[in-house]
Amino acid sequence: xxxxxxxxxxxDHERRECARRLAAMHRRVYPTTEAIYLAPGExxxxxxxxxxxxxxxxGSIFPVGFPPDPEEEIELPSVVILVHPAEWKWLREGTLALxxxxxxxxxxxxxx
Amino acid sequence: xSSSAPGRNVRWARAFLAQGCTDLEAANRLAEFExxxxxxxxxxxxxxTMLLQMALEKISKSGLLLTSSALTVEGVSRGHGAFARxxxxxxxxxxxxxxxxxxxxxxxxxxxxxxxxxxRELLEIERHCPAIMGAxxxxxxxxxxERPMLxxxxxxxxxxxxRWPERxxxxxxxxxxxxxxxxxxxxxxxxxxxxxxxxYIAARE
Numbered sequence: 437x438x439x440x441x442x443x444x445x446x447x448d449h450e451r452r453e454c455a456r457r458l459a460a461m462h463r464r465v466y467p468t469t470e471a472i473y474l475a476p477g478e479x480x481x482x483x484x485x486x487x488x489x490x491x492x493x494x495g496s497i498f499p500v501g502f503p504p505d506p507e508e509e510i511e512l513p514s515v516v517i518l519v520h521p522a523e524w525k526w527l528r529e530g531t532l533a534l535x536x537x538x539x540x541x542x543x544x545x546x547x548x
Numbered sequence: 549x550s551s552s553a554p555g556r557n558v559r560w561a562r563a564f565l566a567q568g569c570t571d572l573e574a575a576n577r578l579a580e581f582e583x584x585x586x587x588x589x590x591x592x593x594x595x596x597t598m599l600l601q602m603a604l605e606k607i608s609k610s611g612l613l614l615t616s617s618a619l620t621v622e623g624v625s626r627g628h629g630a631f632a633r634x635x636x637x638x639x640x641x642x643x644x645x646x647x648x649x650x651x652x653x654x655x656x657x658x659x660x661x662x663x664x665x666x667x668r669e670l671l672e673i674e675r676h677c678p679a680i681m682g683a684x685x686x687x688x689x690x691x692x693x694e695r696p697m698l699x700x701x702x703x704x705x706x707x708x709x710x711r712w713p714e715r716x717x718x719x720x721x722x723x724x725x726x727x728x729x730x731x732x733x734x735x736x737x738x739x740x741x742x743x744x745x746x747x748y749i750a751a752r753e
Contacts, residue, residue, distance in 0.1 A: 461640070462640055465639060465640050465658075479618070481616075481618045483618075488636075490636075490658065491632070491633070491636055492629070492632045492636070492671055492675065493629075493680070493683055493684055493687060494627065494628060494629025494632055494633055494680055494683065495627075495628070495629070495679060495680060495682065495683025495684075495686070496626065496627025496628055496629050496630075496633075496679070496683075497623075497627060498612060498624065498627065498629070498630055498633040498634065498637075499612075499616075499619055499623055499624065500612060500615050500616075500633070500634060500637035500638065501615035501616015501617070501618055501619050502615070502616070502640070502641050502644060502645075503616075503644065503645070505641070505644075513616060513617075513618060515616055515618050515619065516637055516640065518633060518636060518637050522683075522686075522687045523683075535619075535620060535622070535623030536620075536622070536623070537618075537620060537623065
């Protein structure tokens with residue numbers, strides 16, 4: 437029991453560190469990013485939702501996956517959803533929805 | 549973008565790609581008819597453009613499904629605007645997975661991409677689908693019927709004239725101007741992307 441708890445804490449720490457590094461990398465591409473959120477998860481995938489004003493409005497949600505990148509110290513796979521600020525507003529209003537594997541909007545943790 | 553997408557994602561990617569290629573072929577056939585259209589026959593330029601938009605959407609969804617085993621078919625197959633979002637997300641890691649297939653020439657940098665007439669044209673074609681125009685109408689506080697779009701008529705006000713894509717949509721007129729290279733370039737881009745995605749999928753089956 438203790439070993440599995442320590443392992444879970446360690447994995448969660450690695451996921452968060454990876455998420456922070458990805459968030460910093462992504463901000464360099466989109467400097468006007470308004471917010472970056474980390475979704476909960478225990479499957480070893482870093483899921484980030486990023487609010488980016490430079491995007492074209494689509495009114496839809498499209499996740500895009502990326503593999504690990506050890507050269508950049510990104511040891512975990514990631515999935516990124518970029519949203520326009522209006523789409524972020526509609527997500528909060530409940531008229532848009534995240535894919536089911538992302539959990540509730542309330543469970544997102546703001547990273548930056 | 550991961551190369552480990554599981555079997556279901558690859559099967560759906562192949563299906564989206566196949567249907568996208570069918571839409572593209574139909575768009576090309578209609579365009580040929582439009583260019584040589586006999587006098588008195590109804591125009592089909594808007595239908596050809598709409599089919600090009602449908603091809604762009606499906607081929608982009610095929611690419612999206614190939615990016616990761618962590619995506620679900622249900623989470624990717626709905627909605628409209630897959631091309632814009634795939635390209636705008638792929639620039640985060642432009643050399644990985646299917647990203648180089650979609651990131652044409654200098655599109656690695658989105659600001660540079662917006663200078664490319666082909667990129668702007670593809671975004672315009674995609675944007676004129678009713679769903680995205682509906683989202684734009686919502687953003688600007690307009691009624692959905694007040695945005696010009698492919699497929700359906702629209703109006704600028706309830707008292708004003710009703711317009712329809714074949715006669716009134718500037719995008720359609722631009723696409724079929726005799727000197728315009730945009731429609732052939734868009735078609736060539738989608739054919740190249742389709743060919744490269746076909747090879748990408750074959751390597752994973």
